[in-house]
Amino acid sequence: MKTQRxxxxxxxxxxxxxxxxxxxxxxxxxxxxxxxxxADLTDLQATHFSEAxxxxxxxxxxxxxxxxxxxxxxxxxxxxxFGYTHCxxxxxxxxxxLNSVATRLQDHPDPLRYIFISVDPERDTxxxxxxxxxxxxxxxxxxxxxxxxxxxLTRQLGVIAxxxxxxxxxxxxxxxxxxxxxxxxxxxxxxxxxxxxxKAVDIASDFIRIAQAY
Numbered sequence: 001m002k003t004q005r006x007x008x009x010x011x012x013x014x015x016x017x018x019x020x021x022x023x024x025x026x027x028x029x030x031x032x033x034x035x036x037x038x039a040d041l042t043d044l045q046a047t048h049f050s051e052a053x054x055x056x057x058x059x060x061x062x063x064x065x066x067x068x069x070x071x072x073x074x075x076x077x078x079x080x081x082f083g084y085t086h087c088x089x090x091x092x093x094x095x096x097x098l099n100s101v102a103t104r105l106q107d108h109p110d111p112l113r114y115i116f117i118s119v120d121p122e123r124d125t126x127x128x129x130x131x132x133x134x135x136x137x138x139x140x141x142x143x144x145x146x147x148x149x150x151x152x153l154t155r156q157l158g159v160i161a162x163x164x165x166x167x168x169x170x171x172x173x174x175x176x177x178x179x180x181x182x183x184x185x186x187x188x189x190x191x192x193x194x195x196x197x198x199k200a201v202d203i204a205s206d207f208i209r210i211a212q213a214y
Contacts, residue, residue, distance in 0.1 A: 041213060045194070046206040052189035058153045060117070060145035063130030068143050073188035076111035077211065079203075080182040082159045084120035085132040086172075090179050091116075095136040098181070100200035101207075102137055110186070110211055118144040119154065119161035119177050157182060157190060183207065185214060 041048045060068040079098055083091035098114050105112060116133050118124035121144050124132075129142025144150075154161060161177040181198060185191040192210055194203050 041209060044192075044206045044209065045199075045202045046183070046210070047193040047195065048210060049191060049193075052185055052187070052191045054187075054189050055184075056152070056156055058149060060143050060149055060153070061126055063126045063133065063142035063144075065126050068141075068145075070188050073184050075186055076113055077186060077207070078113045078115055078184045080115045080117060080184060082117050082119050082154065082161065082177055082182075084118050084175055084177070085124050085128050086120065087175070090177075092136075094179065094181065094198060095133070095140070097198045097200050097203070098140070099137045101203050102139070104200060104204040105207065108208070108211070113141060114139070115141045115143055117150070117153070118142070119150060119159075120175055121145060121147050121150055183210070 055070055055073070057070055062068045062072075079101065081091075081094050081098065083094065085091075095116060102112070102114055114137065116129070118129060124142075124144045126142070126144060129144050133140035133142040153159075159178045159182075161175055164174040164176055166173045179196050179198075181194040181203065182190060183192040183194065191214075192206075194206070
């Protein structure tokens with residue numbers, strides 16, 4: 001009895017179909033594996049929150065005199081640092097680090113903003129903030145406001161600011177404040193925290209991974 005063979009064209013079609021299914025399965029598995037690797041943020045230098053924190057409404061003003069509210073954090077990533085223009089060391093150093101971060105991330109596909117918010121509204125007028133931030137980077141945004149409005153924002157972000165009186169010169173006081181850089185995501189939520197010691201290379205590399213997993 002003669003064995004019937006599958007026609008060559010049909011056999012090739014069947015083999016091609018099987019190969020396609022296997023390739024697609026491998027592709028899905030590989031894609032899932034890569035996504036899982038991207039989402040693994042356990043070894044970051046930054047503190048990454050498993051659930052980003054929405055911010056309560058706030059009303060401040062930027063260095064151009066324009067209102068600065070929650071809406072200004074929408075649609076882009078923002079690096080935020082709280083300080084003051086009379087700060088003798090931490091603030092100038094941190095803004096210099098942020099300038100280096102901006103340089104490293106200048107080709108990043110996502111829009112980025114760098115925001116310096118004053119914890120010394122008595123002395124930091126919009127004009128003063130504008131002059132200060134532009135010294136480090138012309139694209140940086142300086143923000144100030146009333147003491148009450150700033151306190152409302154710092155409380156929900158866990159930022160601490162305490163005035164240190166100078167008895168010899170009451171007008172030349174210092175302010176102890178949180179030295180970390182905060183990161184908000186394109187939905188305007190508190191997404192991650194970069195704590196001292198701050199290094200531009202670490203902040204930039206961590207941000208790239210955080211943005212990829214977003």
